[in-house]
Amino acid sequence: MAKRALIAWSSGKDSAWSLHILRRDPDVEVAGLFTTVNRVDERVAVHAVRDELLRVQSEALALPLHRIPIPHPCPNENYETAMLRLVAAAKRDGVTHLAFGDLFLEDIRSYRERIFAGVGMELLFPVWGLDTRLLAEEMTASGVRAFIVCVDARRAPREWAGQVFDSQFVKRMPAGIDPCGENGEFHTFAFDGPMFRHRVGARLGGIAERDGFVYADLLPDSARSR
Numbered sequence: 001m002a003k004r005a006l007i008a009w010s011s012g013k014d015s016a017w018s019l020h021i022l023r024r025d026p027d028v029e030v031a032g033l034f035t036t037v038n039r040v041d042e043r044v045a046v047h048a049v050r051d052e053l054l055r056v057q058s059e060a061l062a063l064p065l066h067r068i069p070i071p072h073p074c075p076n077e078n079y080e081t082a083m084l085r086l087v088a089a090a091k092r093d094g095v096t097h098l099a100f101g102d103l104f105l106e107d108i109r110s111y112r113e114r115i116f117a118g119v120g121m122e123l124l125f126p127v128w129g130l131d132t133r134l135l136a137e138e139m140t141a142s143g144v145r146a147f148i149v150c151v152d153a154r155r156a157p158r159e160w161a162g163q164v165f166d167s168q169f170v171k172r173m174p175a176g177i178d179p180c181g182e183n184g185e186f187h188t189f190a191f192d193g194p195m196f197r198h199r200v201g202a203r204l205g206g207i208a209e210r211d212g213f214v215y216a217d218l219l220p221d222s223a224r225s226r
Contacts, residue, residue: 002029005097005124006066006090009033011049011057013146013165014101014127014180016190017139019061021126022099023195028124031095032064034086036079039069047149047187048215053202056220060196066090080115087119099124103132103182136179140167144193147202148186151214156185162204162216189218 005028009015015033022028035044035054042051051067058065068082087098098121102109109125116123127135146165151158156177163169165188170179177185191200205217 003027003097003122003124004029004031004095005099006030006032006034006086006095007099008101009035009054009057009065010101010187011035011044011047011054011149011190012101012188013139013144013190013193014103014182016144016146016193016195017135018099018101018126020142020193020195022124028097030063030099031090031093032066033058033061034066034068036068036070036074036082038072038074040072045070045072045074047189049149049189049218050220052220053189053200053218056202057190057196057200060198060200062197083115084119087116087121091120095121097122097124099126101127103127103135103180104129105182132178132180132182136165136170136173137167139193140165140170142194144190146188146190147204147216147218149189149216149218150187152184152186153209153212153214155183156181158209158214160186161207161214 007019007030022030037051038045043049054065068086070079070082100112102125148160148163148165151161173179191202201221202218203221205219208215
C-alpha cells in the first residue's frame with residue numbers, strides 16, 4: 001500500500017529536497033504541503049516569507065498548500081493544537097504519513113515524535129542523518145537555488161541576508177557554520193530546482209534587522225518565472 005504523505009513546508013531548500021527525495025520513491029505519494037503562518041503579518045513562521053510567495057511556490061510544485069495560522073508569539077500548546085487539527089483533517093483525506101526536512105537535531109525530531117505519537121500516522125525524515133556538506137553540494141549541483149531570507153547574526157555574517165544559496169556560496173562557507181544552516185544559522189526560500197515545474201519568480205526587497213536576526217524581504221516577481 002502506497003504511503004500518502006503531507007510534507008512540512010518551511011519554504012526552504014531542505015523542505016524542497018525532502019520533497020524531491022519523496023517524489024522519487026515509488027512507494028510514496030506526496031499529497032500536499034503544510035506550513036505554519038503567523039496570523040498577524042501573514043508570513044511563514046521563522047522564515048518570514050510572505051504568504052503570497054508560499055502560494056506561488058505551491059503552484060510551481062503542483063501541490064496543494066495547507067496553511068496553518070498560528071499566533072505570534074506562539075506557545076507550544078497552541079502549535080500542537082493546530083497541528084493535531086491538521087492531522088485529523090488529513091486522515092479523513094487518506095493521508096498516512098507526515099514528512100519533515102530535519103537533518104540532525106535530535107531534540108527537534110523527538111519533539112515531533114512526541115506530538116504525533118498515537119495519532120495513527122507515521123513520520124518520515126527523508127534527509128535525516130545525511131552529511132550536510134555533501135547534501136549542500138548535491139542540492140546546488142542539481143540546480144537548487146534559494147534566497148537566504150533570515151540570518152542569525154550571532155552565528156553567521158549578517159550580509160548573507162538576501163544572497164543566493166548556490167554552489168559558489170557553499171564553497172565560500174567558512175568552517176564552524178553548518179552548510180545547510182541546521183543549527184539555525186540561516187534560513188532560505190527555494191525558488192529553483194528539480195522539484196519545481198518552473199522557476200519561482202521572486203526578487204529582493206528590503207533588509208531589516210530585529211532581535212538579533214537579519215531578514216531579507218522577498219517580493220513576487222512574475223517576470224522572473226519561466
